[in-house]
Amino acid sequence: xxxxxxxxxxxxxxxxxxxxxxxxxxxxxxxxxxxxxxxxxxxxxxxxxxxxxxxxxxxxxxxxxxxxxxxxxxxxxxxxxxxxxxxxxxxxxxxxxxxxxxxxxxxxxxxxxxxxxxxxxxxxxxxxxxxxxxxxxxxx
Amino acid sequence: xxxxxxxxxxxxxxxxxxxxxxxxxxxxxxxxxxxxxxxxxxxxxxxxxxxxxxxxxxxxxxxxxxxxxxxxxxxxxxxxxxxxxxxxxxxxxxxxxxxxxxxxxxxxxxxxxxxxxxxxxxxxxxxxxxxxxxxxxxxxxxxxxxxxxxxx
Numbered sequence: 001x002x003x004x005x006x007x008x009x010x011x012x013x014x015x016x017x018x019x020x021x022x023x024x025x026x027x028x029x030x031x032x033x034x035x036x037x038x039x040x041x042x043x044x045x046x047x048x049x050x051x052x053x054x055x056x057x058x059x060x061x062x063x064x065x066x067x068x069x070x071x072x073x074x075x076x077x078x079x080x081x082x083x084x085x086x087x088x089x090x091x092x093x094x095x096x097x098x099x100x101x102x103x104x105x106x107x108x109x110x111x112x113x114x115x116x117x118x119x120x121x122x123x124x125x126x127x128x129x130x131x132x133x134x135x136x137x138x139x140x
Numbered sequence: 141x142x143x144x145x146x147x148x149x150x151x152x153x154x155x156x157x158x159x160x161x162x163x164x165x166x167x168x169x170x171x172x173x174x175x176x177x178x179x180x181x182x183x184x185x186x187x188x189x190x191x192x193x194x195x196x197x198x199x200x201x202x203x204x205x206x207x208x209x210x211x212x213x214x215x216x217x218x219x220x221x222x223x224x225x226x227x228x229x230x231x232x233x234x235x236x237x238x239x240x241x242x243x244x245x246x247x248x249x250x251x252x253x254x255x256x257x258x259x260x261x262x263x264x265x266x267x268x269x270x271x272x273x274x275x276x277x278x279x280x281x282x283x284x285x286x287x288x289x290x291x292x
Binding site: 085 | 164167168170171172173174175176178179188189190194195196197198201202205206221222223224225226227228229230231232233235236238279285
């Protein structure tokens with residue numbers, strides 16, 4: 001597996017794009033795997049009772065799914081040394097069908113001395129940003 | 141009442157060790173759609189220098205949320221979990237998490253802020269191995285919508 005090197009990277013380079021879909025089953029699977037059993041992620045009645053538009057995806061599922069393209073690009077998931085996001089908008093997941101997310105990773109900074117690159121993720125659903133300030137620091 | 145402001149600055153005792161299982165790493169990787177072989181195949185992980193399958197970057201939050209439950213479940217903290225919204229999250233890995241790790245977490249409440257219908261609490265989980273070497277730092281900001289501000 002070839003891995004990217006710092007000297008081949010420039011700010012603005014696109015490291016990858018990906019389309020991710022979440023159906024209700026994906027939310028149940030994430031609830032089980034993460035232990036986050038908050039009913040807003042699987043119970044429509046509960047979600048609307050607390051003022052949400054309906055069942056929404058776990059923010060941590062969106063965050064977890066968005067970083068995959070960076071792990072795959074880096075060639076080693078252990079190369080991710082820092083990852084932060086702001087949850088700007090909930091992702092409603094319909095009873096049938098799925099929510100679709102578009103993820104793009106762009107080089108935001110290269111630090112040759114530290115041996116790191118910052119990849120900025122743009123994550124949208126229905127044309128709206130669902131994550132803000134989404135930055136992944138990768139050691140290459 | 142969103143969050144008891146007296147909780148700012150609080151530090152909780154270390155949790156019991158959390159043992160990271162290989163099948164759990166694989167299940168979590170499947171749940172977030174992480175298909176890199178290092179999450180699933182121990183030989184592929186070893187080829188990259190890891191001792192066993194590597195957890196996805198956000199797995200540390202699973203460990204952190206168990207520690208955060210000490211705050212959420214504390215009746216004196218007065219947090220209505222049904223009104224909690226995740227505002228932001230940051231994970232710093234001092235080294236990757238992998239199967240076989242035994243992780244101990246110390247939960248810190250760094251800040252409690254209340255304004256314009258929202259109360260926010262910033263928690264910091266310092267995750268280390270059982271020998272005390274740092275593994276991950278997880279900083280979460282949770283927002284609690286105040287009941288009287290929710291439209292009918």
